[in-house]
Amino acid sequence: MQRKSLGLMALVVIPGIFFGLVFSVILLLVPAKPAAADCGPVSVVVDGNAKVDGYTxxxxxxxxxxxxxxxxxxxxxxxxxxxxxxxxxxxxxxxxxxxxxxxxxxxxxxxxxxxxxxxxxxxxxxxxxxxxxxxxxxxxxxxxxxxxxxxxxxxxxxxxxxxxxxxxxxxxxxxxxxxSDGKVGVDAGSCGIPGKSGAGDDYPWKDSPTWLQVGANEASTSPLNLYYRECVDFALWRVNQQMGSTSAPFKFLNGTFRPDGQRLGSAVTWKAGWDAKGWPTGKTPRVGAVVWYAPGTGGADPTFGHVAVVKEVKDDGTYVEEGYNGNPPPDDHNYYTRTVSSSVPSAFLYLPGLEAKK
CATH class of the missing domain: 1.10.530 (Lysozyme)
Known part of the structure; x- marks a missing residue:
């Protein structure tokens, strides 16, 4: 099956078939499904006894x-x-x-x-x-x-x-x-866009068959031209969604993302795809950024690597990532979240607006 998938890389490429098996044993990663960050408006409680050090x-x-x-x-x-x-x-x-x-x-x-x-x-x-x-x-x-x-x-x-x-x-x-009238967690990137990053499993093709279920030669692809329920398809869905493209015809496709005409491809090529497009990358997690694991990094597949999306940023040097195909069978090709040390991924790929100070 692995040799068969390698032959399909020019079409849509199979990212990280064995990713979940390896990734799940990396000690730096802590499986987690945390509660959503408290991102809504908060009321103010100020009385004569309110004090904050350094302020009148x-x-x-x-x-x-x-x-x-x-x-x-x-x-x-x-x-x-x-x-x-x-x-x-x-x-x-x-x-x-x-x-x-x-x-x-x-x-x-x-x-x-x-x-x-x-x-x-x-x-x-x-x-x-x-x-x-x-x-x-x-x-x-x-x-x-x-x-x-x-x-x-x-x-x-x-x-x-x-x-x-x-x-x-x-x-x-x-x-x-x-x-505030209650404890709130605030971080530079801790709150996602309602209905977008941080929304959970809103991937629109979650019930579609994977290439493993129907065979690589018969597998159909999503409207984004990537195989259903792969890490790259979910990540590109999030990119479209955050950039305001939530239904067909989608703005960003596997075959049209890069200005040089090359396919965005499997997870291994995503950093190069970002560079070709002139979009920023960095080492700091920000809500909505694509998490990029080079092949073999952090337990990612040694051939294809892996991509996910930053769901929440914590103040202890970790972040919560969300994605597809990040768990071992029988839970592969499904939605997952996990808490990861910010130093583990190879890079974070930012959308326009997620600027990072150089």
Whole structure:
């Protein structure tokens, strides 16, 4: 069967037939099916006893106003944290009645300019109104939830340095956790897009026969031109889904993904496919990124390698990946999740918007 599959590589390629058998014994990988991250909006609890080390009552009151504005607009906890991060980076969570050199007319928590886009002077000096206007602008950024927090904030603020806000993220997380009405887990990439990364097994062809069930010569392929229920087909489905292509005709296909006309192919070629397309890659897991295992890496098949998708990022140096064909028979060619050390994969393949600072 292995020799037979090798002959089909030019068509769609069989990725990782023995991957699950090997992968399951690697000690660095811990099988897991964790609960979904708490990514929804959180309410704010602030009273006279609320304290966060390093912040005054006035700053916490302003933070509560920012979070409350986000909650009113059904902004996710990640979005609320981005809002706090930006306010920290712009004003230190203070309502400033002055600007700076590049923006002398900037005012308020978000240092919003007097250009008509942010309302009146009174609006910009009002924590709730200014935060509401920031949140609306953030929600208008296409795919903002897929972006690195500092990049998402910069899409609204247009700071000269897109990574200006990055150093404020840990403090923003601390404030949101302290002021929320329950414990929330927040990470730069811990919350998936509703109905997309993090949604679980929404692969649309989960009941289709695999090539092993019908024979390689008779096997049909998915609309993505890859064999049903293989790791590559699930990963390419996620790529399409996250890029807004959720039904046929799909935007990204095995035969049309690369601009040079070569097939995306089996898992072994995916890094080269990303490079050919000019999409970024890196060593940091981000929700929605494709996880790429070179042949033999982390227990992947020594010929074909393996691909999966980052479902959740944890703060202990691990992430949760999701995919297909990652378990031994009889559970191969089915959906799986597992917790993996971030140092195990060969690379993470990012979609546009999942920028990684070089």
């Amino acid at each position: 009552a006035e700053q916490l009151k302003n933070a509560a106003a920012v979070m409350g504005a986000g909650k009113a607009l059904n902004l996710s906890v990640k979005g609320q944290t981005i809002s706090i991060m930006v306010a920290l980076g712009e004003s230190g969570l203070r309502v400033l009645d002055y600007g700076d050199g590049p923006g002398p007319d900037s005012r308020g928590l978000f240092q919003q300019r007097d250009n008509g886009a942010w309302g009146s002077y009174t609006d910009r000096m009002d924590p709730t109104i200014s935060a509401t206007n920031f949140v609306k602008a953030l929600q208008a950024v296409p795919g903002w939830e897929l972006l690195e927090p500092t990049i998402a904030g910069n899409k609204v603020q247009r700071n000269a340095d897109p990574y200006h806000y990055q150093k404020y993220w840990p403090e923003a997380v601390k404030i949101v956790q302290a002021l």
